[in-house]
Amino acid sequence: MLERKTKNFINIDPIQTGGRLTEEAKKALLEWGDGYSICDFCQGKLEEIKNPPIYNFINEELPKFLGCDVARVVHGAREAKFMVMHSLAKKDAWIVLDGNAHYTSYLAAERCKLNVAEVPNTGYPEFKIKAEKYAEVLDETTKKGEVVLAVLTYPDGNYGNLPDVKRIAKICKDYDVPLLVNAAYAVGRMPIKLKEINADFIVGSGHKSMASTGPIGVLGMKEEWAEIVLRKSKKYKNKEIELLGCSVRGVPLMTLIASFPHVKERVKKWDEEVKKARYFASKMEELEIKQLGDKPHNHDLMFFHAENLYEISKKAKKGRYFLYHELKRKKIHGIKPGLTRYFKLSTYGLSWNEVDYVANAFKEIVEKYQLN
């Protein structure tokens, strides 16, 4: 038996807090676990399977949720970014990424042999991406060559910063550059609609933020892009080339569908999640552990700078692993083993009691070592 040792822990790992399954999703796992079981009644196209109700999900529910014209499920946010970039890529062309972009945005661009221009963040301690910097970088880069796409990470996966996406979308429009919003930490956590942002593409992650098993992602776009990104094979007329026919042909899609009613409801409670995050950050600041990024913070993903924990790690018996072991003892999981000075965590989905428990755990750890 391959056992998961951390399964009864309080989980504060940002990549995991939004991906915990609902009870409905757990049932779907067992019901649709067999390979290719979702293809029982397939007539040749994943998006058109009516039993189980994939057609309705991809063609009705998901576009409505994302506020877009056309949606697809894909293997993950990174694969969605790649398929858009790959569809738009041209020889010697450029892509503009925000300086807080996930590493996979770079990798996807590299895989497409695109030149990358970066919009720098404001540096320590806020690391903000400013709209006016997008304008500057677009201005410079369009002089160097064709810019086929801009990407904005909303929020980014390090600081949980939420840039002014509407203004950035407007700037991209002015430069006639389509904008992809990587909302892997937004879709399924907080309210967000492509049409309200007025960008061209929106990308979400099932395993990161939609209570789904991985790997699965969602891609929404405006109608005008569908014929390019979802272009069909010359030989197999109903098959979309970028999806290689069908994408998530398995159980992750069923967990996404099973959790979806819950996910639609939970985004309405986003204010409460922000409150919990801010409360937690204030408790950490009381311990002189500094919260970096947007302040006050607007997202459950938070980055901390703990000079005191770093100092402790220099003398602690377990060295830089002391924090990991202390938290493990308290059955808290999610801060990478070895980190003490800089680390991120997420309070998403924790009860207020759990938020207090985690905040207290840090307090106890700081006090324990500072007394020694």
Add this chain to the structure above:
Amino acid sequence: MLERKTKNFINIDPIQTGGRLTEEAKKALLEWGDGYSICDFCQGKLEEIKNPPIYNFINEELPKFLGCDVARVVHGAREAKFMVMHSLAKKDAWIVLDGNAHYTSYLAAERCKLNVAEVPNTGYPEFKIKAEKYAEVLDETTKKGEVVLAVLTYPDGNYGNLPDVKRIAKICKDYDVPLLVNAAYAVGRMPIKLKEINADFIVGSGHKSMASTGPIGVLGMKEEWAEIVLRKSKKYKNKEIELLGCSVRGVPLMTLIASFPHVKERVKKWDEEVKKARYFASKMEELEIKQLGDKPHNHDLMFFHAENLYEISKKAKKGRYFLYHELKRKKIHGIKPGLTRYFKLSTYGLSWNEVDYVANAFKEIVEKYQLN
């Protein structure tokens, strides 16, 4: 509750018979269902995660099983083909595919903008791919431009034909063209090793043939290709570009690992599976339903030509859906609704009793309608 209506049926759908989960895999589903749970102790690279034992599986067990130097898990066989093609593609270059190739081989080539040359099969009734035809097509195509890859489907997904892969590999070597063997219906069902074939790449499918939930595939290669196909990012030194960093970051990988001890054992019983298939084909031939493709047949995936069922469908009350409904009544699933004249099925993993039950079902159906 999203219920799967066919779950207690006898399943003869070729894409499903090899993907049914083991009990161990079902346990893994629940244990590792939460999104990104396998990343609990990740240090930055999927292939190096030691808890759960992914490192050992990808770096030791899988290459040994595939008989290759280097292996990776990917989202599926089609994604494996794409990443190899995408790594080798050049402007105006060619790829050679067998005429029985899965449609996704074409799509992957199309996605890479490769020109496609096809090795024709021998046509009705055997549809064989002959080694000498590979030589002919390679000869013609190398005159037109650079051939960056040849693909052989072994067996193909329509007829279950097993071409002379070793001879074809030898021919490709003579033309200095790397060969990818798409063994989505072989790896996990029958014994097969890349080094024995002496090809360059081998591709398998977890959800098709390795008792795994989908989507997941495996890719094995000779050492010399690793630096090309698994080339690393310039900016993120430990991340492989074609995998966009990490591929199957979720539960399908855990089901693959959980079922693996069983899969290693079951391939040793391949002779018995071939016996069952041949026995079933003989029973169908007694009903004047003709088995096409290799004869005697060497694989559980079989294609049938049933002129009599087609004649019945012209008069039956449910028309061309009569066969589907008759089989459904007998709790047999897997022949596409609407097919009567030509259809494929698989006897893989059925007990001898079930094989008899399915053969008898066809007999009863033929007799019932022929008496009317």
